[in-house]
Amino acid sequence: MKRWLGKAETTLGNHSDRINAINIFPVADGDTGTNLYLTVRAAAAALVQGPGGEPTNDVGAVLGAAGQAAMEQARGNSGTLFAVFLCAAAEPLVGHARLSAPLLASALNRAQIRAWSALSEPVPGTMLSVLEAAARAAGECDSAHNGDDSNQALGLALDAAVNAALEAVVRTEDQLAPLHAAHVVDAGGVGMLLILDCLRSAVLGEELQDELLDGLHGYDVQDPHIHTGMPNDDGVEVMCTISLPPLAAATLRQRLDELGDSVIMSQLGSRPGHGESASARDVDDDDDAPETSYRWRVHVHVPEAEPAVALIRSLGDPTDITISQLSMPRDPGLPVVHNAHES
The missing domain is CATH 1.25.40.340 (DhaL domain)
Incomplete structure (x- = not known):
């Protein structure tokens, strides 16, 4: 390998x-x-x-x-x-x-x-x-x-x-x-x-x-x-990693689909649910039941970054947020340049 x-x-x-x-x-x-x-x-x-x-x-x-x-x-x-x-x-x-x-x-x-x-x-x-x-x-x-x-x-x-x-x-x-x-x-x-x-x-x-x-x-x-x-593509690419229980992840995917396209969500692993925001926990009717949170890698193309980032933050605590202009060609010999990078 x-x-x-x-x-x-x-x-x-x-x-x-x-x-x-x-x-x-x-x-x-x-x-x-x-x-x-x-x-x-x-x-x-x-x-x-x-x-x-x-x-x-x-x-x-x-x-x-x-x-x-x-x-x-x-x-x-x-x-x-x-x-x-x-x-x-x-x-x-x-x-x-x-x-x-x-x-x-x-x-x-x-x-x-x-x-x-x-x-x-x-x-x-x-x-x-x-x-x-x-x-x-x-x-x-x-x-x-x-x-x-x-x-x-x-x-x-x-x-x-x-x-x-x-x-x-x-x-x-x-x-x-x-x-x-x-x-x-x-x-x-x-x-x-x-x-x-x-x-x-x-x-x-x-x-x-x-x-x-x-x-x-x-x-x-x-x-x-x-x-x-080709014509320039308006909009940005937003990527991040976030820990969410399954229902919150499904909610995020559905709402990202409404905001943009090229939505990819892939599981990185699992751990006992802890540290999620109140919004993430509230998606389950039984607040006393233990939840398993999965780490997800999230990718989406949207017209503007702010609504997508706000949506993601409303469901959990994302890390490694990157925001890239879709219309910005990149030099293949250099690292990708982002117009914003949060953690």
């Missing part, structure tokens, strides 16, 4: 500019490559040692720690979905010392289900479709080989997943009207394809496929930065 995420960090760093260049959906802010790179970098940094600072051979535990770090430091829509993918993929791998074709199929399937459900209004033709296609291909390959857990079967499943992901990326151009009009494929989908090819490369000890992205519309080096010619 460490080799995988280290390789993905390097690869996304090398490709972030071209991914940014075709980033026009859901908003043309040209930062998908940067957001994925910075989020993967956070995940890779968490793998210097195993959970708790002790080395471990538990693939799921290691990947889960990386996923939690990615979620805490996720950037943008694409980075948040990658973190969701990583956390979910880790769950079927807990207790296992090596990856196998059956485990790969289970991990990818869990990840694609969780990623689709994290968004209030998931849209086909994005990195979600790419992940779904990869999971389906890995599952079909595993079924065809009757759950063979050999390294050879794992190689076949990884190849099938990457090939299916590539085909899904190509299809994105015709699945979303803005991409079709601009004659480009989905930026997040390309990023997920690269991440999956890095997994294949790291597990099999093979080189990355240099020709993998050849022919993808809008991705050639000489192609212009498509997003710079």
Whole structure:
């Protein structure tokens, strides 16, 4: 897993500019490559040692720690979905010392289900479709080989997943009207394809496929930065971490849907409910009953930040609040610049 995420960090760093260049959906802010790179970098940094600072051979535990770090430091829509993918993929791998074709199929399937459900209004033709296609291909390959857990079967499943992901990326151009009009494929989908090819490369000890992205519309080096010619998107991106019981979390998601779009809420973990605001506790009719609060990573695009932040604060005590202008292009070589950052 460490080799995988280290390789993905390097690869996304090398490709972030071209991914940014075709980033026009859901908003043309040209930062998908940067957001994925910075989020993967956070995940890779968490793998210097195993959970708790002790080395471990538990693939799921290691990947889960990386996923939690990615979620805490996720950037943008694409980075948040990658973190969701990583956390979910880790769950079927807990207790296992090596990856196998059956485990790969289970991990990818869990990840694609969780990623689709994290968004209030998931849209086909994005990195979600790419992940779904990869999971389906890995599952079909595993079924065809009757759950063979050999390294050879794992190689076949990884190849099938990457090939299916590539085909899904190509299809994105015709699945979303803005991409079709601009004659480009989905930026997040390309990023997920690269991440999956890095997994294949790291597990099999093979080189990355240099020709993998050849022919993808809008991705050639000489192609212009498509997003710079698109109309500016008004509004801001608000992200934070907050601890809420399930009912309050459902309320927050519903009300954020009313305020804006691109709503993502993904669970970070659980702990006994304490420290919530009175408003959060009041959503339960039985004030004496103990509540379990879950930590959530929240992401939303809204016209103005203030109503969204006020809503979030009315339900709990958020931390790591970031507010970014959607129309502000970001330099892929620099950290994302926010116009506000609270804790």
